[in-house]
Amino acid sequence: MNPPSLSKRKRDQSFLDDEPESSSKRPKNDVFINYSFQDIGNTFISHLRSALIRNSFTTSDHTMLPVGQDMRIELLKAIEESEMYVVVFSPGYASCRRCLDELVDIMDNFNKFDERKVIPVFYKVEPSDVRSQKGPFIEAFQAHQTNTNLDPHRVQEWRQALKDVSQLSGLTLQNGDEAKFVLKVVEELEKMQRPQELHVTDHPVGIGSQAEELISTLRLDQKDRVLVVAVFGISRIGKTTIVKEAFNRIAPSFDLSCFLADIHHICQIPNWKVKLPKALISCLTHENRFIIMSNHNEAVSKIRRLVSCRKVLLVLDDVDNFQQVESLGICPKWFYEGSRIIVTTRDKRSLGNIQYVPYHTMLLNRRESFNLFTRLMFVGDSHVNPKFIKEVVSRAGGLPLVLKVWSSHFKQYEREQWPSILETLKGIPHGDVQKQLQLSYDSLTPRLKKLFLDIVCFFNVAFDDETNDMDLLVTALKDEDSRFFPNNEIQYLVDNSLVEITSNNQFMMHRAIREMGLEIV
Template structure:
């Protein structure tokens, strides 16, 4: 890559097709994520050649995004941009990302020889990216993610298909009140709480990607609970945090976990953060039916909606998942490229036996319970869901349990809820997991 790059991204597009629609939205997303983008907004008349300044901007960009649309090939300057971009790819190792907007790749290939030659070479190297995308908001986030992975080593990988993420990040961002904070003194702590598979880590990563450039330094610690249980794990986490926020070279060492305890916070459930001055607790909503179907379709069909003969079966899977992104992703990936007969067989199996990967992920919330709490959880799942809370408490107290305290623990971990009618409730998939443990 040439050392003279001054732009992160160059956008090549047909203004008549996309300027006020897709391109404007994509540019806004790139700007929001902090990428310096060159957009060709010159008003060239038909037949007029593009100037050397525009060609220079292509050479000075790290990434070129080409938006192939209906009239792209009809534009002389678009094709001139394309030739320059492909030359930069070959000579400067420039990163090139193609997007096909409302056209089939076969339509783009046929009109012009130089266009077909450039595209054929392009498609071989970007087979996964060369698709027709019609769901703009999801795809724009995917494109931004691809650009970020290429250019920004601090970018966290969020999700292959970030359906519904932007809305939830906006809500979480609102809790932070970054616009009104005094940068010299204000500190806010926001907790994300919910059952396993709801997308807590995904939302946190997406928020981190959005805001970390606003701070002098930042850190994202993943798998804190699991790492802290390892020998010297808490010290390792503290050292990573210190290296990140103090911009150290990694050679500094903490002698014991007590030395760095004021810096790091670890939590597993609501009770463990009760002693902290948490400003907000955000409980992510489950995906609605439309979001669920879209996320499932991306994983099961690699497109934004189901194939024609799979609509009803897809609706059944979405109904089973009850809005949990983790379940939709796992089941979608497991059904990719499988026949209708196989789909029907898998759905019958799911009614009797939960999917192994789903079971394993959801059971993480249960594994940290003590024996009495686990027994109480299984009893509620098998016998007491839907009942007034006071009734099973009397029964379980008569059996020598301590249900009042235990139900509080389960509630704080998102395994059991109490509705407005004082009834014990439980997410369907959590209940299925508990019954499978018993089985």
């Protein structure tokens, strides 16, 4: 079958140049605190707010609204622009109409936005008192019920909001160490906090649409299963960038999310089989402190505990060897239902026997390539030469790396020199392009390296040029005397995204890959 990783997408010409924005923007504030100021404003809330600030949370409440503005509008805005809500129920809470109005607005936003979180804190009251408006709440609601100036429908909204929020998991303090309780509230908020968004790219051309396709492949609607998706593609085609964009969009809907980057580089250091699991534990727990593990098995056991009880989004980026996955003890059956694991790799065999759904990263089409190179080269520049850009786009073959490296290279010279520089680059790959693309070649065995270079030198397999019949290629390469039959070896090159076999049994290679091989020779 034709691996889409070396195929350009066919798109409608009405394709928009600008990428769609993420469907879930990060709110401005981390925490909005709902509480009765007269009751606990200068005591418990003061201590809680100080602890939140020390732990780098941004907070908001009714005392922090802009002066001289409509308070109702600004209060609604503050609630809507907050990610998490701490609702502190105290004995005098129900007597505060503002508290109850805020609570109705909080629950509206909680039901409206999937990523919003509410933590009820029961400060010297029982959850059942809040749920049924009894105990210290009963007298206050009797007064609300008999107040002729109050709309009975509004009072009913307050009752319903109290009932709904009291059914959420929360924290209760009747007696005990208040300082420790404050730290416990902060700890729970840290667990609930939406992960920091990853930086994707300064020029997200062609990223948004592929991120949506990847999200569709993840089948997030199937909440009762664990799914592994392997993202394939040649070096520097944009696998990591696309996965980062998808990660930012869907991470808020998971209990725990972790993007473990550059696994290939981590595994270049000594004792990586111990350091890699520690890096994953640090990522899953969001703790950067030094992790002490007596042995590798202890680390794997902790990873298993972390992923077994919460819905996890885990990205393993740049995996190039099954030993790397094995060292982490990754086994889908350990994960809590609804979890998703994404692995980016150049080599299909790096997942071993793990069952996965493939996603093949696409090359940029001509329109996207034109758009990206224009943004890279001509920011604020009206003197754009479409003919020059089209020639560069044609040579780049839809590979973002080539466009980015070449744009940086061209900008070091005067415009008059660009045509001659382009002619040079046609025959000699730029050093940075060569270095990145050669990673796939360097991972091959000596026998596979020789086969790859034979194909590069003796067959015209450049992308978008002539193709070769696969059967003829195998016949030409096999050596019966040496018992060399290249079918399996060629498939290994395919698995490493170095070559492509089309649906009609034709053999192709991306131009940039071929030029990389010729440069090695």
